[in-house]
Amino acid sequence: MQITDLRSDTVTKPTPEMLQAMFAAQVGDDVYEEDPTINALEQKAAAMFGMEAGLFCPSGTMTNQIAIKAHTEPLTEVICDVTAHIYQYEGGGIMFNSAASVALVHGERGKMTPEQVEAHIRPDNIHYPPTRLVALENTCNKGGGAYYTLDEIVAISEVCKRHDIALHLDGARVFNALVASGDDGTSYGNYFDSISICLSKGLGAPVGSVLLGSKAFIKKSRRIRKVLGGGMRQAGYLAAAGLYALENNISRLQEDHRKAKAMEEVLLQADYVERVLPVETNIVIFQLNDRYKDAEFVAALAEQGIRASSFGPQMIRFVTHLDVSDEMQQHVLQVLHSLNKQQVEA
Ligand SMILES: Cc1ncc(COP(=O)(O)O)c(C=O)c1O
Numbered sequence: 001m002q003i004t005d006l007r008s009d010t011v012t013k014p015t016p017e018m019l020q021a022m023f024a025a026q027v028g029d030d031v032y033e034e035d036p037t038i039n040a041l042e043q044k045a046a047a048m049f050g051m052e053a054g055l056f057c058p059s060g061t062m063t064n065q066i067a068i069k070a071h072t073e074p075l076t077e078v079i080c081d082v083t084a085h086i087y088q089y090e091g092g093g094i095m096f097n098s099a100a101s102v103a104l105v106h107g108e109r110g111k112m113t114p115e116q117v118e119a120h121i122r123p124d125n126i127h128y129p130p131t132r133l134v135a136l137e138n139t140c141n142k143g144g145g146a147y148y149t150l151d152e153i154v155a156i157s158e159v160c161k162r163h164d165i166a167l168h169l170d171g172a173r174v175f176n177a178l179v180a181s182g183d184d185g186t187s188y189g190n191y192f193d194s195i196s197i198c199l200s201k202g203l204g205a206p207v208g209s210v211l212l213g214s215k216a217f218i219k220k221s222r223r224i225r226k227v228l229g230g231g232m233r234q235a236g237y238l239a240a241a242g243l244y245a246l247e248n249n250i251s252r253l254q255e256d257h258r259k260a261k262a263m264e265e266v267l268l269q270a271d272y273v274e275r276v277l278p279v280e281t282n283i284v285i286f287q288l289n290d291r292y293k294d295a296e297f298v299a300a301l302a303e304q305g306i307r308a309s310s311f312g313p314q315m316i317r318f319v320t321h322l323d324v325s326d327e328m329q330q331h332v333l334q335v336l337h338s339l340n341k342q343q344v345e346a
Pocket of ligand 1: 010058059060061062064085086137139140141170172173198200209
């Protein structure tokens, strides 16, 4: 049976063309900053976001955690949405790596307003940890792929600048946000002090994230990467996949968004669905009514060769990506339709 894996956009395998680019990579020792392919990737990624410099790392968790450590000192505070990956899914790393506390904002689908951010900034008072960093996520994973527009980012950045607080972006899926909004990422460098981008999500590379910022910030971050054991050697073979992804796999994200939207349309008609978070990019999160328990629903999909994630009580997540073919997409739509009660009884 052909398997359609909708658990995440991290499950993609490199294409023959990407593998060819990896084979052909020129490499060197990156701890000595002598890997030409890594240097090229870092420069290209930085230029794409109007930043001075980049740092290639094994994962998005590492780029986020390095950024948080570089921006904070122990006993200071980070502001983020309650659903943020840095808080929910990085193993408590903010506390462990940075000894910082977190002020949680209850935003809308993972997005905070400038007013909410400002309300969480601590006054200068001995009782409170000083606020050092605000972290946004674009797109918002747990928010069902909702994205911030550039205007919304500018407004939050103004609050941060006014209070002299750094602004970080967890941009694991920032390319999905840019493709969906039509915004130009090259101005992001004016608003963010650091950006983490992931190459191994929708862009289809097997490994890698890049942390972006000023030269001074990246110099500090390089030290922290070394401490965390993230200094790699001839990792240009991996960076080559990332370069290939940046050159070839961005505009096609629209295709993933179209597929997610088509799934949303079928789910909105389904008699087993309570609600669907409006689909904006490549993530579809929906809530089941009492016709199925979430585990039963995931099992029913698995019987038809479709893998999906349970995402909280009665919540299911699908993520579309470049390994979901048109044929697989048709199969998914048919199966979603067939799970309606009417169809089951027929
Ligand atoms: C929004 C977001 N940030 C960061 C990460 C972490 O990336 P990695 O799995 O490479 O550590 C993920 C992973 O899924 C993510 O969804």
